[in-house]
Amino acid sequence: MQKQKVVEVSGLYAAFEHEVVLKDVSFTANKGEVTVILGGSGSGKTTLFRHLLSLYPVKRGSVRVLGKDVTTLREVEQVELYHQMGVFYQSGALLNSLTVAENVALPLAQHSDLPAELIDEIVYMKLGLVNLSHAFHLYPSQLSGGMLKRAALARAIVMDPPLLFCDEPGAGLDPVSLEALDRLILNLKNKLGMSIILVTHEVSSIMRVANRVVFLDKGVVAFEGQLVEALHSDHPAVQEFFSVMKSDSMKELLK
Amino acid sequence: MLARFESGCLKLSGRLTVNEASVFSTEFLREYRAAPDRSLDFDLSALEAIDSAGVMALFYIQKKLDEKGQRIELKNAPENISDKIRLFYPRDEIRMPPPSQFGWFERTGDQVHQFFTAYVFSFIVLAANIFYWGIADLFRKKVRRKGEFVHQSVLIGVNAVFIVVFLTFVIGYVIALHSAGQLRSFGANIFIVDLVVFSIMSQMGPLITAILVAGRSGSSIAAEVATMKVTAELDALKTMGLNPLRFVVVPKLYACMFTMPFLIVFANVAGITGGALASSVYLDITPEIFINRMQDIMMSKDLYTALVKSQVYAALIVLTGSFYGLRVERGAEGVGRMTTMAVVVSITLVILADSILGVIFY
Numbered sequence: 001m002q003k004q005k006v007v008e009v010s011g012l013y014a015a016f017e018h019e020v021v022l023k024d025v026s027f028t029a030n031k032g033e034v035t036v037i038l039g040g041s042g043s044g045k046t047t048l049f050r051h052l053l054s055l056y057p058v059k060r061g062s063v064r065v066l067g068k069d070v071t072t073l074r075e076v077e078q079v080e081l082y083h084q085m086g087v088f089y090q091s092g093a094l095l096n097s098l099t100v101a102e103n104v105a106l107p108l109a110q111h112s113d114l115p116a117e118l119i120d121e122i123v124y125m126k127l128g129l130v131n132l133s134h135a136f137h138l139y140p141s142q143l144s145g146g147m148l149k150r151a152a153l154a155r156a157i158v159m160d161p162p163l164l165f166c167d168e169p170g171a172g173l174d175p176v177s178l179e180a181l182d183r184l185i186l187n188l189k190n191k192l193g194m195s196i197i198l199v200t201h202e203v204s205s206i207m208r209v210a211n212r213v214v215f216l217d218k219g220v221v222a223f224e225g226q227l228v229e230a231l232h233s234d235h236p237a238v239q240e241f242f243s244v245m246k247s248d249s250m251k252e253l254l255k
Numbered sequence: 256m257l258a259r260f261e262s263g264c265l266k267l268s269g270r271l272t273v274n275e276a277s278v279f280s281t282e283f284l285r286e287y288r289a290a291p292d293r294s295l296d297f298d299l300s301a302l303e304a305i306d307s308a309g310v311m312a313l314f315y316i317q318k319k320l321d322e323k324g325q326r327i328e329l330k331n332a333p334e335n336i337s338d339k340i341r342l343f344y345p346r347d348e349i350r351m352p353p354p355s356q357f358g359w360f361e362r363t364g365d366q367v368h369q370f371f372t373a374y375v376f377s378f379i380v381l382a383a384n385i386f387y388w389g390i391a392d393l394f395r396k397k398v399r400r401k402g403e404f405v406h407q408s409v410l411i412g413v414n415a416v417f418i419v420v421f422l423t424f425v426i427g428y429v430i431a432l433h434s435a436g437q438l439r440s441f442g443a444n445i446f447i448v449d450l451v452v453f454s455i456m457s458q459m460g461p462l463i464t465a466i467l468v469a470g471r472s473g474s475s476i477a478a479e480v481a482t483m484k485v486t487a488e489l490d491a492l493k494t495m496g497l498n499p500l501r502f503v504v505v506p507k508l509y510a511c512m513f514t515m516p517f518l519i520v521f522a523n524v525a526g527i528t529g530g531a532l533a534s535s536v537y538l539d540i541t542p543e544i545f546i547n548r549m550q551d552i553m554m555s556k557d558l559y560t561a562l563v564k565s566q567v568y569a570a571l572i573v574l575t576g577s578f579y580g581l582r583v584e585r586g587a588e589g590v591g592r593m594t595t596m597a598v599v600v601s602i603t604l605v606i607l608a609d610s611i612l613g614v615i616f617y
Contacts (some may be wrong), residue, residue, distance in 0.1 A: 096586035
């Protein structure tokens, strides 16, 4: 059965000044799956990610998110599309002048007419999901790196978006926190049916959460397919990336 | 979404998501509040979709009905709905942590304590540190960054020349213009020179220059230091074994203390020129007469007073800018707040210092 596509990128080019960053990038992400965008530093992951979020204008090629061509959207339609997307930034991007609860409540307070008391309870529950209820009244400057990321994730999922974008969520986290974050991402996929687009370098995360992999190398899609296929890809860059997997313990996992 | 009573229970159909949760919970509570105290079953068999806001709306209704001793029972939920309810419905009563509350007395005491420890004491310690390194590095050429003094002098001093000259010229002109009528009526035209020279050299020249430098350079010093702190550049300097004050603030102190006397000289010349122009136009005092009279009344004290003032103002501006820059918290918003504070406080300190120096050199 043909799976429903949540993201479809076709023939995307991007360049800054005279430097071409993305060359004819095409891939799809399916509904209810975790699609991981991989690649080394400077491979164009962030540029591609920002195109998916319509933060960079698409100059050549097309990007469809949740069935809508982002190049043809009017501003109002773009805002409607943003309502259906949660975005988790690498730095957390919480507003420092607001408390954690106010940060998480922001989308609900702005885009719904729910009473304040109910919003507070939803926020408390969402913070509970990321194990951060105690930080309700704290400011982002009072949180550790891992707590900041969890608070940012709570904000990204507060509207129960069908599509979640995560930009290197594991960067800077210790392995235990990283595993907890991965479990949370898996829960979002399994229990809420969220489709997740994940940009990450963390091989252990990829092994835990990925259904589908898009590997970028020098701005070109070097591989697109299931995780298991990626591990056996004969593309040199993909092989090199996954060479870390060749340790015995990882081999065990692969069996 | 649709809710209707059917054989003793409330049957919900359609979607109960963030878009419907508000209307549903408000309407339901309004309708049901007057009902007799009893329990009510919610039949969820026809519910097509629910999200976290919908689940929390059900929880919210239950919480409100608890106050009347009523219960709601959720029944016949399809699997996709019951999964969401299991995931989101709080198991215990929600008890949000209360924000920390202090009374008026504690808050006032805390603020006074904060003022002395976090502001007065910290400012003195920072000033001592900066002056220590400022004096120490004067004799250690090796630790001074090549070209930094010139670069900062251009930013703080040279780039401010035009605005300082322009404004003091206008101020000198306006002082003479407004005094001309009064002096003419007493036949004391020649004293316009005394008035302009004295007011510009002892007060307006140094003060206007310091206020302009505080606005231009004080704010930029605060913003630069604050941004460096927020982006962990100061931490990076520290972990590289470099003293951030020596590296970032001391060159600015040298530059500001070096260029400020020149700026004040430019300001004085421009202000007196403006006054001389107005005297010539409105009181027929020719430039020759103006200069002759000026030579009679000018004293060397005016020059060293201006020099002392320039050094005090320069130090206050750099210290205040760096002090507030180093106190930044809460990212981008904090940078803006500290920059504003730096300008307001440095201008206030400059005016206070001007009053004190005015009394000393009277």
